Amino acid sequence: MKFDMDYIAHNNELTEFNPYVKLFLTIILLIVTLALDNLYFDVFIFVVMSIVILAIAKINFRSYFKFLTIPMAFLVITCIFLLFFFGKGEVIYETGILGIVVTDDSFHYAVYTFMRVLGCLPILGFLALTTPISKILHCLRTLKVPKVMIEIALLMYNVIFIFLNEIDTMQKAQNSRLGYHSYWTSFKSLGALVSTIFLRSLDKSETLQHSLDSRGYTGELPIYEPRK
Template sequence: MKFDMDYIAHHNALTETNPYFKLFLTIVLLIVTLAIDNLYFDVIVFVVMSLVILSIAKIDYKSYLKFLSLPMAFLVITCIFLIFFFGKGDVIYETGIWSIVVTTDSWHYGVYTFMRVLGCLPCLGFLALTTPIAKIINCLRKIKIPKILIEIALLMYNTIFIFLNEIDTMQKAQESRLGYHSYWSSIKSLAALISIIFLRSLDKSETLQYSLDSRGYSGELPVYEPRKRDD
């Protein structure tokens, strides 16, 4: 199943819920989760917001897991580096490799960083998976967020999904040619995929600039403003 966050944001039980309320709730939960130094609170936030996404918003659990998979991968890698390469204090574990050890401080940094980010992920997921990007951008514009930040966010959002689609297409092409049938062929296919994506990124950025110029881009992107319903 292909992950399409934009489609999910338009087709869930909370799509029509007030976007300002969802944005406010997300910001408050993020601030509180980062401010409170309590692992139990982080777990509670993760569980409660996950239940809201799955039970109230009625988003498929596979889509939710796909949403969590990429940031979780980066989170795990980051926390491993924190645990083994940062912090001081008493040594609680010796790896026996190049004097790499785990100390009390590094363990604390790694665990608390992991739990805090874990608590924040479903908060962001709640906003991203239940609110279309057009409504989020409109809310940011209404609360006077600087235009340059809104434009960067919009361009990044658009570019990310363009490249996700490119990666999906190229992976399928490689799989059809048995590009991942063995370990070494997988390594070569992955290296080729990364190099092609880098070249495509340069090409797409130039194409995007030409597209903006041809449409009279003057330094400001128009933002969609949803119509108010007549009750």
Template sequence: MDYIAHNNELTETNPYFKLFLTLFPLILTLALDNLYFDIFIFIVMSIVILAIAKIDYRSYLKFLTIPMAFLVITCIFLILFFGKGDVIYETGIFGIVVTTDSWHYGIYTFFRVMGCLPSLGFLALTTPIAKIFHCLDTMKVPKIVIEIGLLMYNTIFIFLNEIDTMQKAQKTRMGYNSYMNSMKCLADLISSIFLRSLDKSETLQHSLDSRGYTGELPVYVPPKKEE
């Protein structure tokens, strides 16, 4: 994702404009709660990402895959266990039913989140993270929020690399070759990542201290263009 953000047709576009183009439809989508508007925003922002920014559709679909998986699970849970009203479907499992209210709740939640995803994706896929943090800094967002975001962003990529390395090591030792073996490998992976996270956090703190860390991380400032 970081590579895509640095290599697209809108990389050099004003980041403040892109931030506005993200927040404006995002706020409208959340405020209006209109099914047709959600679909409209999803289509328009997807066209901007694919046709104007010229981001590969496979990368865009991959970006949507993980949040979509969580969204579908959440909406199914809402439809089955929340809401009142007339029963429109009986599952026959422990008395679980789908009501008019729960169906409406689940569907509208699905499309509301679907309308928000391309807006966030537009900013994430077209703007390098350093420029986003610089914009937030100039907009007087609290320093602690920016620093937490910076550390989280850095840590995510570190642990993704760790997970990839550990999975490859497990597979070379005949891991994941059966269901029970996969469960055991997954448990070992989770426990190892937890221990690695403690070790990495301590290493990070030592690195910051050795570089004169005083409680505030520096934020990237883009160089001024020469006239």
């Protein structure tokens, strides 16, 4: 199943719920989670927001899991570096490899960083998976956020989906040619994907710019205005 966040945001039980309420609730919960710095509260907010997303918004579990997968991968890598290469204090574990050790400070940094990000992910997921980007940008515009920031956010959102679509297309083409049949072919296909996707993304971005120019783009993008 392909993960399509834009489709999910338009097709869930909370899509028509007041976007201002969802936006302010997200901001308040993020501030509280980061300010408290409490492991128990992080776990609590993760469970509660996950229940809201899965049970109330009725978003498919696999879609929610895919939403968490990529940031969780970066989070784990970051915490590994924090655990082994940052912090001072008493040594609690020696790896025996090039003098790399785990200290009490580094362990504290890694655990608290992991838990705080873990608590924030479902909060952001609640807004991203239940509210279309057009409604979010309209809320920001009515709250007097500078137009240039809104337009940059809109273009970045569009380019991200272009980037993901290119990856999906290339992976399907590689799979059709047994590009991931073995470990060796998988590494080879992955290398080709990484080396090609950047150039393809630049080409798609240039096409997007030509499309904007052909439609009379003057430096300001129109923002969705809901009916009153």
